[in-house]
Amino acid sequence: MTITTPDTHKTTPRSGAIDQLAIDTIRFLAADMVEEANSGHAGMPMGAAPMAWTLFSRHLAHNPADSAWADRDRFVLSAGHGSALQYALLHLFGYGLPLSELRRFRQLGSATPGHPELGHTDGVETTTGPLGQGLATAVGMALGERMNAARYPEITGHHTYAIVGDGCLMEGVSHEAASLAGHLGLGRLIVLFDDNDITIDGPAGQSCSDDQLMRFAAYGWHVARVDDGTDVDAIDAALTAAKAAERPSFIAIRTVIGHGAPGIEGTSKAHGAPLGATVLRAAKKNAGWGDQRFVVPAEVRERCAELAMAGARQQAAWTRRYDTFEHASPVRCAEWVRAQDRELPEHLEEILDGIETGIDRATRQTSQAVLAAVAAQMPELIGGSADLAGSTGTVTGQDAVSALDFAGSVIHFGIREFAMAAVLNGLSLHGGFRPYGSTFLVFSDYLRPALRLSALMRQPVVYILTHDSVAVGEDGPTHQPVEHIESLRLIPGVRVFRPADDHETIAAWRAALRHTSGPSVLILSRQTLPSLESADGTEPDFLTSTGARVVRQAEQPDIDIIATGSEVHLAVEAAVALHARGLVTRVISAPWRERFAENSGVFGRAPVVMSVEAGTTLGWQGLTGTNAIGIDEFGASGPGDEVLAHFGMSADNIVRRAVAAANAHHSAPHDNDQHPTEGNS
């Protein structure tokens, strides 16, 4: 092989010539992409190209021909704005990403969106861009590897690599995730810090003085520094040492943002804009590069093809191990396959049907009964709580994982809601698991950015959010959700279930487990709720079919009350009182309100329609106008039943409002009898 060494470039002596050529190819592919799009981030790829190339060419076990290989090493570009770096690598190594897509960088419908997006680009393991989350998701993947290795050691053993920037490390979620990784001793997690000392607003030193190595050492990580981020051999040696360490590894690699771009390298000007034709031309000239765009030297293409072949051989070796495993342990192997395919255990329906119903208890308690029963039969159902296991009902009777033993199914996430959710995403993305996590509903705010990514990535993570209203009581407004149920419904692709009793809680779990292409949220009560029989012979699948069921039937009702969760039994109580006053009232429980809204025609509609939910009314107004009973202010500290009554969450208040609405309706006979959302359509 003939290597064309660029003659004018200050080559790093210790790097081989092919390495330098490949690195320059990556740099200029990335810079060309940004220039072509006239949008994007060229500086990060130019600085981080050597570490990324070293990783991909000397360490990463991957097979570009099969990006779904279960035991591949995972690579996460946590500094997702550097997407052009990842696209250049994926193209060079022969993933399904042609040069034509690199030319369409950041265009609508391209395989090269502005930030890496799962499902858009072959080889992208997770959506990144919201800073810090890539790192936390990588922790989840690394945990997934260890948990899978404990179950299937014959066919599991890979690394998880992440490249992070200053932004990732300043974000709080990096603390939560790194602390958890250190605690669990995730030795196969290796984080490369693109230490370029630049943020969008200027030198990183303008806002941060952390000693990152000391910080990660405090988390129990193996730490190392590479002073010259262009020194491929030094990076290589640091990676080799990191793989040998039994703890997670953090390697700070000093780089220059916009490396080689005259006049702007090493400054924040190189961060978030194209280099511009003049600078790019000068950078290419200095590197002995031609003026054309999207150049890939034949030697680089050849080298990458060799490396891809080596990756294919690695997978082939793994496949032989897999075949042996399948032959030796067909039952365990079938279990592994089932979990990988997100197929439910055959006996799931039996398990769910076997859970005792007709019991008055908190929906969090029914949820715990479901979780305990299912977890015992569904080893891929794993998860835990952000230090509220007892309160949220996630004590399943299964063992917890620890640094010494990953065979358990329970994860003590600690008081780290955000990292919990990102780790759940990582576990789900790793494959082989159906993860769940839990906290109080009010603290869903803390994990919201990761829940959004669950939805964007369509990962079937189950969120168990309990203590779902002001009924929390004494802990007061900081612990009482008001706006949270509605705010979760707003996130596209999130299924929000708020069951009213034990029947509906089981139905919600059934729906959540069957839903494999997006997150489900279970909104559960702290307080005991009565078990309510369906009045309409509802099928177990009512939740996914219509989202609702009639819990108090009425012929030609004067009033419909739609309620959710802990307010349904109040509505039933109110309906009985209204009946005594001559107002025929039907009660519909709508645990999945969005599905009900789409299907409300199935139920018909009484002249007066009201809703009751112990939270903000804004999202109900399309269904029930001003007849939405709820709580549009912050809660208060006091015994739960007193607080509920104080905020109008009582049968008495529902009766009062219903009578007023019925009177208003009768006094305005030409008023709207229509479904408001059908009003002007």
Add this chain to the structure above:
Amino acid sequence: MTITTPDTHKTTPRSGAIDQLAIDTIRFLAADMVEEANSGHAGMPMGAAPMAWTLFSRHLAHNPADSAWADRDRFVLSAGHGSALQYALLHLFGYGLPLSELRRFRQLGSATPGHPELGHTDGVETTTGPLGQGLATAVGMALGERMNAARYPEITGHHTYAIVGDGCLMEGVSHEAASLAGHLGLGRLIVLFDDNDITIDGPAGQSCSDDQLMRFAAYGWHVARVDDGTDVDAIDAALTAAKAAERPSFIAIRTVIGHGAPGIEGTSKAHGAPLGATVLRAAKKNAGWGDQRFVVPAEVRERCAELAMAGARQQAAWTRRYDTFEHASPVRCAEWVRAQDRELPEHLEEILDGIETGIDRATRQTSQAVLAAVAAQMPELIGGSADLAGSTGTVTGQDAVSALDFAGSVIHFGIREFAMAAVLNGLSLHGGFRPYGSTFLVFSDYLRPALRLSALMRQPVVYILTHDSVAVGEDGPTHQPVEHIESLRLIPGVRVFRPADDHETIAAWRAALRHTSGPSVLILSRQTLPSLESADGTEPDFLTSTGARVVRQAEQPDIDIIATGSEVHLAVEAAVALHARGLVTRVISAPWRERFAENSGVFGRAPVVMSVEAGTTLGWQGLTGTNAIGIDEFGASGPGDEVLAHFGMSADNIVRRAVAAANAHHSAPHDNDQHPTEGNS
């Protein structure tokens, strides 16, 4: 003074007898409160009583007779679940908190809610409970002290103390806040870590292995350890050393949760429940305490009264300095008073009126013009960005603060959205400042928990949230808000303004600056928007009066289009096209939708009413039913105008939807002509 030393208690020799008596008083007051309420957290107060007592009796400069003394030391109980500890102290030192209120712990309407709440209890500096935020808010207070000291050194010089628990330190926001405090060298911030090694779910070591001292050292803090958390003199010495340090201080104090409660001390059983009558009786017996509840020995009351008098003398000394200052520098003093009182500068209206209008530009750019003009005349208007100063338009021309100089008005928050918001709360609570912060709208998710506390505490923090729709373009769905505008509107007490042009942006800033009892959110565009004249001779105050203005008037309109922000000019364009088709169309810009919804009657209502906003439609359905045009799915990466058109944010699509709605209306003559929210009322 006669000291009754409890004879059976294992007294710590180095603690004076009065100290021990006071500590036991605090412990049992707290335990009695929890017992009486049958709800709450007794373990934390029992373990942390010695450090709290040492702080209050030997270091805290405060005057219980005047909790509003501007130069008082601030005390933040970040581990807010230990509220009983704070209430016991406030009672003993003579704040306006009688024993009768301690007996009403956690009752509706009491001054002793479950977690400390600003405004409910004299002497409580901030609402705590959501873990980690107390620490971050304390950082803001400590920063406020430094910034105030740079402006008014004659009358400023106090410390900020916080007690934090394991939970606070595991939360990501603790990282962001501690890193920022270290960077800024906030030497008057002293954090006491109640190192009791217990979390709700069990031993802290179950989920965390951080070396906290090394971690805080990595942030540049002074760190120290006290091995015996009952050793008052050791705690005292550590506090003295911390005050001498020029860096923020972190003191880890080893304690025993539920100290002295037989059988449960040192376990998670002591965390979140009453001790129970038996255990409490035994604990009291061991301490030589009587069986009665709410006992305060006379010696303790006397000692606290002496200490309170000493605090009053400290304030008196400060008042003399203040008088000197007032005499020597009446103008500066008047400025200080004005800022303390949150009064606006006299010339604010002139400044706002002087900003050039009629310019087509991004609303973020108009906002920058406002900010630059106002900041130059309103020194208490301080703030900055989470590393997006240029993008969000918060470059004001003022200097930035640094560890070396706090005279500036700009804060480089770094990539720390959550801590930024909590620090803004702290700055506002400190007094003397009107703080603002900025980031992209999509990342409001990262700071949401602190924005909620801004609202709960009614702090006039201004949030500048830009890049407010899919028009963000190439950065793709991770950077494109969809659900965010509506989700912010859901939080009680948050004013969400989405101006359509330069006039409305100035109006939004005017409204935000005038609003002194709650947060305001400015939702601003990345892209250029045309300046739109009002069609109805709207007053500058339209935003706070009706929340909306008519930008295209029409006599007896067939259609009303209500729009916000960047969609208003599209609505105007559509109205022109509709007019050409014979459909008379009025366009209302509603930058404050909630205020408009309350006042929509002022505007009357066309037979067909539509809305346009580039975000989720759920919150609009109460106003416009199915005629809400918006985006109920995640965005996509591509040039902004293409992405907008792809998701139907175009005049053409509005015309198409309007024609369809008008046709549907005519074919259903008996259909609803009413305002849907008035439907059944």
